[in-house]
């Protein structure tokens with residue numbers, strides 16, 4: 420039977436294309452208060468209900484006057500009132516009059532300019548009584564220091580399209596425009612299956628040849644950081660009946676099923692035959708280091724990701740293939756990691772073979788050039804190679820050892836702050 424994939428494995432780009440082509444976004448949505456929307460995806464466009472700020476507001480603490488042009492030093496006004504944030508001056512300002520105004524307070528009708536208080540000096544009425552007055556002592560510039568009523572938004576402006584991941588800035592802006600809640604897409608429920616006869620929980624005593632289970636902790640934390648907490652997890656031995664049972668349960672309860680381990684070609688690697696039995700193998704094997712034994716397919720109707728058992732390979736393929744799929748399942752834009760060009764800080768010994776995503780630290784040289792520092796073994800079993808990594812260096816398949824200074828593309832392991 421012809422294999423539906425090249426023998427050496429699928430190039431990463433092609434694998435990502437096939438994964439995304441097979442993923443249909445979930446249709447559910449829910450309305451949540453803003454405080455619970457961080458990291459979620461907008462399910463519909465949001466428009467400003469009203470203009471914001473909605474009135475002309477002072478940008479400075481000072482005095483509002485009717486003068487359109489900057490007044491000259493020595494000019495005087497009589498002080499007739501005050502406008503504070505939330506306590507506007509009710510009257511109409513006339514020529515020759517000024518009011519005290521605070522930052523953020525509404526300008527009264529007739530006012531055309533605010534004089535920052537540093538430019539004027541108030542004068543008390545003399546012995547004969549009369550109004551308090553104001554005298555121009557400084558040199559006014561052209562800025563009238565007035566914030567336009569529609570500076571942030573006009574009524575009906577689109578504040579946000581559908582399909583956008585909500586960060587602090589978007590949520591803050593929605594609040595500033597009076598929006599209290601919003602419709603967001605439901606999140607995919609992620610089921611995680613961890614398999615391996617050799618695995619014991621961290622903290623438990625190890626028998627001969629046993630290792631402490633780490634992929635559960637690693638993947639759960641990574642997925643949580645990406646905004647997709649794992650909703651169910653099973654740890655199962657390399658036993659086909661137990662694995663079949665766990666896969667069926669996870670597929671029943673979750674929108675996407677992810678496994679780690681048991682996906683290469685050994686005689687206790689059950690994931691692929693079980694996927695073929697319970698659903699369909701879309702493709703198996705990537706032309707990638709780390710991450711060659713990777714399976715994608717369907718478990719019944721659910722997308723399935725068989726990540727390798729080696730921890731680094733599991734984390735890298737989760738970032739490269741599972742994360743885009745989760746973004747698409749949620750109905751959001753699939754946002755790739757930013758790519759940039761960096762130079763190797765030191766020579767890198769390697770053999771040509773598979774395209775590699777090497778873990779590196781980002782350093783900035785004195786002249787501002789971006790440098791990649793690859794430290795220690797890049798074995799896919801060594802989780803330490805992920806620790807502190809800022810970059811995944813994209814090393815082409817045909818590249819052998821690389822000299823210091825070699826320019827390479829790299830993916831920046833950073834999420835947006837705002």
Ligand SMILES: Nc1nc2c(c(=O)[nH]1)N[C@H]1C(S)=C(S)[C@@H](COP(=O)(O)OP(=O)(O)OC[C@H]3O[C@@H](n4cnc5c(N)ncnc54)[C@H](O)[C@@H]3O)O[C@H]1N2
Pocket residue numbers: 613614615617618630631632633634635679680681682683684685688709710711712726727728729730732799800
């Ligand atoms: N003949 C071949 N052998 C292997 C190939 C191959 O192409 N031909 N590929 C190698 C590569 S590359 C990788 S990566 C591994 C992945 O194999 P599996 O996905 O089947 O994973 P396992 O064999 O179950 O485990 C590999 C390794 O990782 C450890 N492991 C597994 N699960 C966990 C866990 N939850 N926490 C911590 N460590 C875990 C496991 O003990 C093994 O050491 O296959 C190569 N072999």
Ligand code: MOO
Pocket residue numbers: 707708709710711712727729731732798799800
């Ligand atoms: O793909 Mo494996 O992760 O190279 O060791």
